[in-house]
Amino acid sequence: QVQLVESGGGLVQAGGSLRLSCAASGRTLSTYAMGWFRQAPGKERESVAAISRSGLSTNYADSVKGRFTISRDNAKNTVYLQMNSLKPEDTAVYYCAASSGPYGLGNIPAYNYWGQGTQVTVSS
DSSP states (O other): OOOEEEEEOOOEEETTTTEEEEEEEEOOGGSSEEEEEEEEEEEOEEEEEEEOOSSSSSSEEEETTTTTEEEETTTTTTEEEEEEEEOOGGGGEEEEEEEESOSSSSOOGGOEEEEEEEEEEEEO
């Protein structure tokens, strides 16, 4: 199995940027499709972005399209989420997750392994 550790969260003003990283250990990351998710207080966890094993295919939630970019470096066993033009409504705990099944956005049950999350807070 794979262990995932997120980093890069923090406090940023609206309009700012953050880059989240998700470092994997235990198994080669290229084995998995990867996704980023977020959960705000009192809300359900939602899918933000997904990337295929090769990195050639990506998909985004409408709320972040054009502002967030998911990428991966399989040689470094790391997945990234570049977040630009951040808004207060982006405030949430962000999680990365790995799927040994098909790649896809929104299919939360398909993701077998989860990191512990990193807090992102966007002030207005």
